[in-house]
Amino acid sequence: MHRTSTADPAADDKCSSNAATIDWISESINGGSLLQVDLHTGTNGWASPPGDLFSLRSKNYLTKKQKSPAGDYLLQPIGMDWLRSSTKLDNVLSRPDNRVSHALRKAQSQGRSLKSFVFAVNLQVPGKDHHSAVFYFATEDPITSGSLLYRFINGDDAFRNQRFKIVNRIVKGPWIVKKAVGNYSACILGKALTCNYHRGHNYLEIDVDIASSKIASAVLHLALGYVTSVTIDMGFLVEGQAEDELPERLIGAVRVCQMEMSSAFVVDAAAARGLCLAKIMNDYICIHEFSLCTEMGHVLLSFLQIVYGRFTYMADSLRFSASFGYLLCFCILFFSFNSYKSRVHGARELANHHHVVNKNKPASSTGLHDQSRVRSLSSTSTSSELPLQERSGNFVVKVGFGTPKLDLTLMFDTGSYMTWIKCLPCDNCYDQEQEESIFDPSKSSTFSNDPPCKNSQPCPPYSITYNDNSSSNGNYAQDTLTLSSTTVFPDFVFGCGRKNSANFGKVAGVLGFEPGDTSIMSQTVDSFGQEFCYCLPPQETSTGYLRFGQLAYETCQSSEISIPIIKDSNWPAKYLVRLVGITIGEKRLEMSANSVSGSLPSTILDTGTIISRLPEQVYAGLRSAFQESMSQYPLANQSSDPMDTCYDLSRSKDDINKIVPSMKLHFDGSQDLNLDPSAVVWKDNDSRKVCLAFAGNGNSNDLTIIGNHQQRNLKISYSLLGFELGSAKVGFSTGGCGN
Structure with a gap:
């Protein structure tokens, strides 16, 4: 077991360095293309962050949904390689020129480290030249028989695909990076990308094929932007899904610290007895046989292309766009790309x-x-x-x-x-x-x-x-x-x-x-960066706002409620949410499941619709409750289609906002939005006639629509990065732009 710790500046400013480190492990840590650096101040390298910085499923997660600090790693991080080849690199630990395998074989040939085990994650980046980012973790002790990690290592691929999880947290980075992934995010890799598992005598390697995403494989030359401004932590684990598999434990974690693009190396040729490496600026050096160098200058290609998920090409020139250049690992967590083959x-x-x-x-x-x-x-x-x-x-x-x-x-x-x-x-x-x-x-x-x-x-x-x-x-x-x-x-x-x-x-x-x-x-x-927010003014004499990018993030991110944007196969290219019920006065109305799909109808926030549209049965209940609340006032003629329930308040001196019943929208995840009384009814200018500002859908398969009348004076924010993986969100805050 590897006990995580912060770096000791007195120990050569190296994270997790130890004089007693096993020789082959020490050789692996000190080799590779990205050197180990100080946890807090290091740049252009990797470090070993404390496990307690990650929050994983706790012992009582299944009953109370609580998470707890991850604690010690199960295995020790021992290095990272960034490799380039004319063909995709599969099962790199089986290659005779792999430096980690070579170091272990050398130790075992001397009768040492016979029970050692290596766990590697190989992120395969497609392109004209194939790249692999390989992360290595190791232990000198046998994996505990019957443990979750033991079952994962020796299990079948179907089990592995359902369990292999990556978690990440941003330590330093521009606003859009933090917004794209948040301070902490997690993803089951086997569900997002094709993973190939290679079980050797003393290792398990997981090859994550980024080319299995058509859009990811098309995005090869994104601008690299501000790589030196980003530091991220990423950890790997087997997801615990049963009580005896909890609490979750990190297999290992790595901090990648503000990489310098000028340090990039390119694998020039793989000779039988050694390798020559070409530095970007035509600076050639030769190194020990079996050692591999990497092209650090392109280490973020795969990650950026996934996070931002756009078909961005730089064939015309090498112009680097201003907002890109981040993220080493969680690229594969949040696919912001969208399939535009079907249009809605x-x-x-x-x-x-x-x-x-x-x-x-x-x-x-x-x-x-x-x-x-x-x-x-x-x-x-x-x-x-x-x-x-x-x-x-x-x-x-x-x-x-x-x-x-x-x-x-x-x-x-x-x-x-x-x-x-x-x-x-x-x-x-x-x-x-x-x-x-x-x-x-x-x-x-x-x-x-x-x-x-x-x-x-x-x-x-x-x-x-x-x-x-x-x-x-x-x-x-x-x-x-x-x-x-x-x-x-x-x-x-x-x-x-x-x-x-x-x-x-x-x-x-x-x-x-x-x-x-x-x-x-x-x-x-x-x-x-797929970030915008808006506030619709409550009156024609007022002015609202539509904000984009960093300004939207900084001024709208503190939403009172946050709702996941869902995907619906019937409406694949729309940003939808799940409305589960409406409360009017003291009466709660539940959304009923669609008779065909068996699921609750999807809901769209549509600024182009004025009056909200509800499933007919829900609207009938809402109208009945509204009529009961307004029964002391005389009915008025229908104001305009589609509003069919109106009242004449001309004889009442009471404030309309005090007459109208309260209303609350209930979203998935127990997120509730209180509507202003002015959003419940439609009122013509200088008129004492009010109409219920909702209508019924004519077709049971139609989307539920929250119209712009119900959105007025709310601060509504969209964070759309991660739409394909279900991590996009919409947020609401009250009191937005009444001035």
Whole structure:
């Protein structure tokens, strides 16, 4: 057993160094491509963090869900290698040139360390050149027979895939790193990626194949950014799932400390009797046979590509984007990438206070290749803020398109993936804001009618029809998008609407936030890291805000409640939550399971919908409870479709907010959101008539929708990194932007 400890500066400033360390272990620790450094002050190396920094499942986890400090490691960390080869490196411990295996074999040939055992994790990075990041742990004592680790080492692959877990914590790093993973995160690797297990006489090696993710294997040349600013801890363990397997124990953990890109080495050739290593700056040295060196300059390639999960290519140049360059291990924890092969689009209905969400595909899919985003990720800003204002029940922002920029008012829509604007020449174009002109591509020096598409083929036209029969048709284009003087995105891909229906109010188009090629969040991931928040103003005379990136993280992260964003196979490209019930007054109404799927209906927070939509049975119960609460007041005529329950309060002198029954939304995980009385009812300007601001869904399979009327004056934050693995979240805080 290895007892973890902090580094002793008096001991050569090395973590966990010990004069009594076994020779072969000492040789392994002091070799490799990344040297052992001081735990607290070391840079460009690895260290051994105390196990108590990690929180694992405690003895009573199954009954009380409590975690406790991890304590001592089961095995001792003995080094790390970063290897490059023309082919994928499998089972590296079986190779005759592996330095750890060689050191152990040498010791055993002398009759020493005969019971030693090595545990290795090999993270395999695909590409033109194959890379492997290998972490080694060892013990001089036999693995305890019958223990969970013993059963894992000697078990079958199905058991291993369900149990092998990686945990990590950020020690130092930029805001977006901390937000992407949090201070502590965990993942079962066998469920996320293909793991191959190699059991030797005295070792177990786990090869984690990053190429098993199509998107991960496509992302090879991400910018490396600020590698030297990141220090992270990562640990490996076998998940305890039964009482006799608890508390959980770390197999081992490693701290990777602020790596310097200039220290990178490349494996030049693997000769039979030795290896020559080429340093990046043409500095060649030869080393002992069987020793391997690594290309530390590229150590973050695999991790960045997974965490940010975007098809980002640097084929044009070596431009490094500003917000990247982090994370060594937890790359494989949070796949922010999204599959855009199936398109789901939202629908909106300005005139009737209803934004119906359609699960059908647009008439023609984009066919846009993700390379179309690369040239649009050049903003030097990691933050931005746009004022949000109400227009006829919907909320709009003003952004600039083209060079010189033309400021246009767009609808802010979390229920649509499509970003589009009206373009000249334009058929059947409706009127815009009085001071705005329709975008004329011929007047922009940066406009392109030919964004990159799959197989270098011309992009097909787009046609998007919403359920209220509003529509936009046109072609895909590229131009500069300007959010502020410091937040500019060249070659932003959007729809150039040539034929648009007339029921969009006076907005120039739609700014879509859902997953999709033309979504603003997809095209600004380098700068904003899939982080945004907003506050919808409570009145037309008020101004709210839409914030991106670091500003959103710093001002909206302290949410009063935090809800996981779920995935639904019926709606694969939407950010959904699970609403489990509603309380009105003293009566709680439970959401019922779908008769077909057997699960609770998914719920979307949709800023393009005004009035919330509930399953018909739930709405009927809500309406009945509302009628009972308001029974002392006379009924009024229906205000407007779809609101069908209205009351006349003209004879009452009481404050409307005191008359309206309280309401609370219950989300999965016992997370409750209290609604302001003004969010429960719809009130026309200067009117004493109020209507229940909810309606029923016509189809039992429709999404439950929380409309923008219920979202007013709430601070709502989205952290979308990790969407594919279920780690994305949406947060709510009250008292957002009432001024």
